[in-house]
Amino acid sequence: MGPTVVNSLEVRQLAYAYPDGTQALFGVDLSIARGERVALLGPNGAGKTTLVMHLNGILTAGHGTVTVAGTPVAKDTLKEIRQRVGLVFQDPDDQLFMPTVRDDVAFGPANAGVRGAELDRVVEDALDQVGMLEFADRPPHHLSFGQRRRVAVATVLAMRPEILVLDEPSSNLDPAARRELAEILRSLDVTVLMVTHDLPYALELCERALILSGGVIAADGPTRELLADTGLLARHRLELPYGFAIPAG
Amino acid sequence: MGAGHHHQLYLPGDSVVHRLPPQCKLLAVLAFAIVVVATPRERFWAFAAYAALLAAVAVAARVPAGHIVRRMAIEIPFVLFAFLIPVIGLGERTTVLGLSLSVPGLWAAWNILAKATLGVVASILLAATTEPRVILVGAQRLRLPSLLVQIAMFMLRYMDVIVDEMRRMRVARESRGFVARDVRHIPVLARSAGALFIRSYERGERVHLAMLSRGYTGEMPITHDISASVRQWGTALALPAVALAIWGLPW
Amino acid sequence: MHVPDGFFNAVTSLSAGVVAAAGVAVCLRGARRELDDRTAPMAGLVAAFIFAVQMLNFPVAAGTSGHLLGGALAAILVGPYTGMLCMAVVLLVQGVFFADGGLTALGVNITIMGIVTVLVGWGVFRLVTGLARGKVVVAAFLAALVSVPASALVFTLLFWIGGTAPIEVGAVAAAMGGVHVLIGIGEAVITALTVGAVLAVRPDLVYGARGLARPLVLRGAEGTTTTVGEERPVAASGRLKPFLFGGVGLTLVLAGVVSFFASPEPDGLEAVAETHGFGEQAGDHVFGQWALADYGDVGGIPVGVAGIIGVGLVLLIGGVVAHVARSRDKTKV
Numbered sequence: 001m002g003p004t005v006v007n008s009l010e011v012r013q014l015a016y017a018y019p020d021g022t023q024a025l026f027g028v029d030l031s032i033a034r035g036e037r038v039a040l041l042g043p044n045g046a047g048k049t050t051l052v053m054h055l056n057g058i059l060t061a062g063h064g065t066v067t068v069a070g071t072p073v074a075k076d077t078l079k080e081i082r083q084r085v086g087l088v089f090q091d092p093d094d095q096l097f098m099p100t101v102r103d104d105v106a107f108g109p110a111n112a113g114v115r116g117a118e119l120d121r122v123v124e125d126a127l128d129q130v131g132m133l134e135f136a137d138r139p140p141h142h143l144s145f146g147q148r149r150r151v152a153v154a155t156v157l158a159m160r161p162e163i164l165v166l167d168e169p170s171s172n173l174d175p176a177a178r179r180e181l182a183e184i185l186r187s188l189d190v191t192v193l194m195v196t197h198d199l200p201y202a203l204e205l206c207e208r209a210l211i212l213s214g215g216v217i218a219a220d221g222p223t224r225e226l227l228a229d230t231g232l233l234a235r236h237r238l239e240l241p242y243g244f245a246i247p248a249g
Numbered sequence: 250m251g252a253g254h255h256h257q258l259y260l261p262g263d264s265v266v267h268r269l270p271p272q273c274k275l276l277a278v279l280a281f282a283i284v285v286v287a288t289p290r291e292r293f294w295a296f297a298a299y300a301a302l303l304a305a306v307a308v309a310a311r312v313p314a315g316h317i318v319r320r321m322a323i324e325i326p327f328v329l330f331a332f333l334i335p336v337i338g339l340g341e342r343t344t345v346l347g348l349s350l351s352v353p354g355l356w357a358a359w360n361i362l363a364k365a366t367l368g369v370v371a372s373i374l375l376a377a378t379t380e381p382r383v384i385l386v387g388a389q390r391l392r393l394p395s396l397l398v399q400i401a402m403f404m405l406r407y408m409d410v411i412v413d414e415m416r417r418m419r420v421a422r423e424s425r426g427f428v429a430r431d432v433r434h435i436p437v438l439a440r441s442a443g444a445l446f447i448r449s450y451e452r453g454e455r456v457h458l459a460m461l462s463r464g465y466t467g468e469m470p471i472t473h474d475i476s477a478s479v480r481q482w483g484t485a486l487a488l489p490a491v492a493l494a495i496w497g498l499p500w
Numbered sequence: 501m502h503v504p505d506g507f508f509n510a511v512t513s514l515s516a517g518v519v520a521a522a523g524v525a526v527c528l529r530g531a532r533r534e535l536d537d538r539t540a541p542m543a544g545l546v547a548a549f550i551f552a553v554q555m556l557n558f559p560v561a562a563g564t565s566g567h568l569l570g571g572a573l574a575a576i577l578v579g580p581y582t583g584m585l586c587m588a589v590v591l592l593v594q595g596v597f598f599a600d601g602g603l604t605a606l607g608v609n610i611t612i613m614g615i616v617t618v619l620v621g622w623g624v625f626r627l628v629t630g631l632a633r634g635k636v637v638v639a640a641f642l643a644a645l646v647s648v649p650a651s652a653l654v655f656t657l658l659f660w661i662g663g664t665a666p667i668e669v670g671a672v673a674a675a676m677g678g679v680h681v682l683i684g685i686g687e688a689v690i691t692a693l694t695v696g697a698v699l700a701v702r703p704d705l706v707y708g709a710r711g712l713a714r715p716l717v718l719r720g721a722e723g724t725t726t727t728v729g730e731e732r733p734v735a736a737s738g739r740l741k742p743f744l745f746g747g748v749g750l751t752l753v754l755a756g757v758v759s760f761f762a763s764p765e766p767d768g769l770e771a772v773a774e775t776h777g778f779g780e781q782a783g784d785h786v787f788g789q790w791a792l793a794d795y796g797d798v799g800g801i802p803v804g805v806a807g808i809i810g811v812g813l814v815l816l817i818g819g820v821v822a823h824v825a826r827s828r829d830k831t832k833v
Contacts, residue, residue, distance in 0.1 A: 056462050079464060087462045093410055094455040097541065099382030099402060108463035110470030139382075141409050159463065258597060275596075282603045287510045323600050327504050334665045353666035360664050364506025365602060372599035381597055388596075396528055396539060400589045403544020404551065405597070411545075411552045439690045442553050443697025446546075446577060450705050453545035457538045467537035 006070045007031045008163045008191040009055070013064035015215075016050060024050040026215035027064065032163070034069075037185075037192040039202035039223055042212035043237035048167075048195045051212065055165055055193075056085040069162045083112055086156030088166045092148035096140035101132065101151050104140065108159040126158035127151070130184050146177025150184065163191040170198045199227055199240050211236050258320075258376045265484065266310035266378045270477035271387025273485030278375045280489035285367045288496050290360040296367070298495045302488060303370050312377045320373045327365055331358040381405050386475055399469055403456070411449055418445065502594065503609050503655075505602030512662025517607025523615045524588050530581030539582070546578050547586040551593070556690075569651065571617020572625070572644040573691045576636075577698065579707040580622040587614035608658060616654045621647035625708055636709045637696045644691035648684035652676040 009032040017023040024047040032038050042048050053059040054066050057073045066073040068084050089095045098104035105123045114122060127133040130150040140148055149169065156164060169185070170178050182205055185192060196202055202209055202223055209223040213236040219226055226232060227246055233239060240246075261267075266274070281299075288295050307317065338354020375384070382402070389398045418441045422428075427437060457465075477485075508516070531539050550570045557567050570590075574583035591609045594600040601609045621643040628639035656676050660669045699706050 053458075058458055058461060082462055082464050085462075087459075089455065089459055091455070093407075094452060095459045097403065097406055097456050097459065099380075099385075099406060103382075107460075107465075107470065111464030111466070139406075141406075155463065279603050282505050283510070286505050286513065286602075286604045320599065323598060324504065327507070334667060337671060338666045339668055340666055351666065357665035357667075361504070361506050365504035368505030368602040368604065369599045372596065372603060376597050376599065384596065394525075394528055396532070397524065397585075397589065397592075399540035400543045400547060400585065401593055403541050404547040404589055404593055407545055407548040408551055408593075411548045412555065415552045415555070435686070435689050436693050438556060439693030440697045442556060442690065442694040443701070445552065446549055446694065446698055447702050447705065449545045449549035450542070450702075453538075453542040456541040456545065460541060465537065469540075 006034070007067075008034045008036070008069055009193065010067040011051075011054075011064070012067075014051070014054060014061055014066060015063040016054065016059060017062055024215055025054075025062075028212070028215070028217055030210055030217055030220070032191060032193060034162075034191055035189075036208060037194070037206045039206040039209040040193060040195045040212055041197060041199065041202060041209055041226075041236075041238060042195075043197070046212045046236075047215045048212055052087065052165055052167055052195055055163075056082050056087055079112075083108075083159050084162040086159055086161030086164045088149075088152050088156050088164065088169065090167045090171060092145070092152040093140070095152040095155060096148060099139060100136070101127070101138055101140060101143075102136040104151065105136075105155050105158045108155060112159070122158050122160075126154040129157055129188065130154045131180075144177075146173050146180065149173065149177070149181065153181075153184065157188070157190075161190065163193060164188070165193045165195070167195045168198070169194060170196065170201045197238065199233075199238065200244055203227055203246065211238070213237075259380050260312060260316060260377045262311055262378065264310045264378070266306060266374070269378075269485050270390075270475045270481055271379050271383045272390035272475070273387075273477050273482050274375055274379055275384065275387045275391060277485040277488045278371045280486070281371050281492050282368045284489055284492040284496055285364050285371075288364075290356060290363070292496075295495050295498075296363045299367050299492055300370075302491060303367065303374065306374055306488065307370075310374065310378045312374060316377060317370060317373050321366070321369055324365060324369050328362065331361045331365075334358045334361070383475070389471075390475070390477075395469065402469075407449075407452070407456075410452075411445065414448060415441070415445055502591070502601030503605040503612070505604050507602075507605060507664060508608055508658060509662040509664055510604070512658055513604045513608055515607075516611045516658065520588070520607040520610035520615065523584060523610070527581045527585045527588070531579075531585050534579055534581060542578070543582050543585050543589070546574065546582065547589045547593075550574055550586055550590050554590070568687055568690055569613055569617055569648060571613060571651070572621025572640070572647040572687070573694060575618045575622040576625055576640050576643065576691070576695055576708040577706060580618055582707075583622070584614055584618040587618060612651050612655050612658070616651045617647040620650040622708075629708065636699060636706065637692050640695040640708070641688045641692035645684050645688035648687050649677060649680045652680035 009030070011028050011030045014025055014028040015023070016025040028047075028051060040048060040051070050059065054061055054073070055068070057066075057078045061073070068081055071077050071080060071084070073081050096104050098107055102123055105126050106119055109119055109122050124133060124136070127136055130153050132147060132150050132154060135143060135147065135151070140151065143151065153164075153166075166185075169181060173181065178201070182201070185194075185205055192206075194202065194206060206223050208221070209219075209226050210217050211219040211226065211232070218236055219232055224246060227240065281302075285296075285299055288299075307314070334357050335350040335354035336348070338351030338357065340351050340353040342349050343352050343355075344350070379387070382405070385398050385402050385405075388401075389395060422437065422441070427434070531543060535542055550573075553568050553570055553573070555567065571583070571587055574586050577583070578586065588610050591601060591614055592606065595603055595606050595609065623643075624646045625639045625643035628642050629636060632638065653673075653676075656669065656673045659665075659672055663672075695706060695708075699709060703709055
């Protein structure tokens with residue numbers, strides 16, 4: 001890519017240790033171009049969640065930099081960064097904390113100062129994108145798990161993010177809900193970073209994959225090639241499901 | 250406490266009562282309860298009139314009597330206590346059906362039963378005609394500290410989630426043959442409670458992160474505010490006003 | 501059991517409401533200081549937890565069961581300010597949404613079940629951990645044990661001031677005391693074991709155990725070790741005095757209120773009513789003030805004095821237990 005194109009996400013030499021001294025990241029380097037859909041693969045404890053927490057400044061880098069669309073993550077840019085990086089957490093119940101779906105989707109834009117008719121429009125757009133508009137006035141507790149995850153995606157879309165970061169988007173979904181979410185994600189015109197160990201889902205949605213292992217990026221390439229390399233997968237405690245063969249083409 | 254909490258509280262509807270702004274209803278119910286509590290207990294007719302007022306509200310709101318009666322179960326412990334008062338009460342005694350009962354005790358029992366019941370029914374009507382989150386908006390309008398309202402909002406949102414978690418833990422215990430029967434089983438319950446606390450606390454931390462990542466800075470954005478017209482205030486406050494008028498009548 | 505409307509007279513309900521509002525206001529500030537912008541989600545989740553745990557019935561003796569109040573538990577797990585705030589919100593939600601506890605009795609309920617249990621529970625807890633460092637579970641046991649009868653005692657006190665039922669205060673005290681000592685034991689066991697269970701897995705989450713962690717050890721290359729102090733702010737130490745003063749102050753205020761109401765003179769509201777000529781019409785019972793003077797004392801001992809003696813006894817027992825725990829600690833070393 002040319003030097004004029006600004007990447008959605010740039011992470012350089014990111015290292016981090018928790019206050020108790022446990023070091024989780026040992027110099028992560030990655031960049032994601034605008035419009036890409038990238039899977040971040042890795043075994044449990046590889047530092048995936050820690051990395052994600054850095055992307056919108058919930059954790060502050062011990063060393064190195066995170067840059068979102070040209071803006072470095074720093075104390076004085078936090079407000080802007082949090083609007084540009086949309087985090088979708090693993091448990092939608094953590095993300096849907098407001099009394100109704102509508103209030104929840106409105107929370108982010110309202111914090112950014114959007115009000116009135118403009119706010120309604122933003123909220124309805126976001127819910128429409130995930131096919132949940134008719135549930136706007138329901139309390140989140142009354143929705144199915146798959147519906148809640150879709151609303152969680154909408155809460156983030158309503159902020160018009162530069163990049164959507166999803167933590168284990170396919171976990172706990174039944175096959176139909178899993179497919180519906182995949183269709184929604186494919187329809188969105190936004191950069192996506194998907195953290196998962198659901199390898200078939202990564203293959204289905206993402207052209208490119210990264211393997212995070214031991215706190216560093218251990219591999220970066222087309223998802224199909226990485227998943228075909230059984231030795232690489234085995235070294236990083238990743239496995240394709242039984243009977244799964246990478247489809248030809 | 251207990252099972253009574255899991256009936257549906259809010260009955261959707263589109264009556265006059267449903268449409269009133271929450272702050273009006275909250276204030277009306279509170280004022281009504283104060284008038285009821287301050288009414289001398291000898292005024293049987295006043296209490297009958299209060300009950301009639303509540304019945305009128307229930308009819309206007311189309312809240313079925315069955316719903317009110319079911320939810321009144323919450324009162325049972327105090328009803329039992331009220332029945333005890335004449336038996337153990339002091340003062341002049343009288344004999345009813347062969348039982349020696351205290352006269353002031355009977356008065357006190359009547360006093361508690363009448364006032365508690367009117368208070369409970371008024372609260373039930375409020376909850377039946379107003380969504381919980383809307384009640385909170387009303388509370389905020391009435392200048393309840395916004396932090397307190399936020400805490401109550403989070404509590405209402407996660408109450409069911411946590412009660413469900415607790416229920417799953419109980420099912421897990423019981424499916425392995427454990428039923429809490431006597432004192433020796435308390436440690437098992439306590440370990441569950443400990444695990445529940447950790448889960449709740451950690452969820453609180455995750456919710457906070459989710460809020461931060463959508464721009465939370467300590468204040469809740471007010472996205473919808475409900476203002477009340479003078480007429481709506483008038484309609485809502487008619488309840489305590491009429492009650493007050495009944496109280497002030499020369500009996 | 502939540503107090504409904506009509507159980508206490510209007511003046512008592514109102515006074516308790518003022519006490520509750522003041523307590524909540526203090527706690528809102530305190531919790532904000534401790535938790536900053538985390539206050540709302542954290543306190544909300546802990547309140548939901550307390551609500552759930554109150555549904556946990558535990559067997560007390562054959563055939564009877566009680567349920568947790570949770571005040572001492574909340575205070576120990578999340579600190580007195582946040583704990584009290586959570587209790588207040590739980591009672592508020594129960595009153596407004598579930599009609600459990602009267603709206604006019606909300607102040608009474610928050611005072612009895614929120615403020616008293618948290619204040620007494622935390623006071624005892626700090627006292628015991630202050631005397632016997634590290635005995636968090638023992639302290640939790642004693643804190644919960646004392647907090648429940650203390651709550652019953654204050655209930656009795658309020659009942660004596662402004663109860664509407666003609667029952668001898670001594671009988672109420674005996675009945676409430678008897679039942680609540682039993683419930684207190686159950687509460688104490690559950691509280692202690694719950695705190696113990698949390699301590700075993702996430703000791704950092706137990707507010708009352710902060711500052712009790714062992715110092716960190718650094719191992720040098722030649723086998724030398726150095727000890728470094730904990731860098732976290734120590735939340736627990738040095739906070740004992742305000743709580744002792746608070747407790748003593750509360751006792752004095754209550755005693756003052758008692759003497760005020762126990763006087764045979766008409767109180768302010770009644771005096772106003774009389775001067776405006778509607779006192780007679782309203783009758784003697786408007787504020788349920790009847791015959792208070794008759795209940796001025798029980799068996800010759802004014803109840804206020806009895807209450808203070810009771811508080812003293814409880815402190816004494818707490819001190820003895822803590823002392824025993826501490827001397828055991830010393831023999832181990």
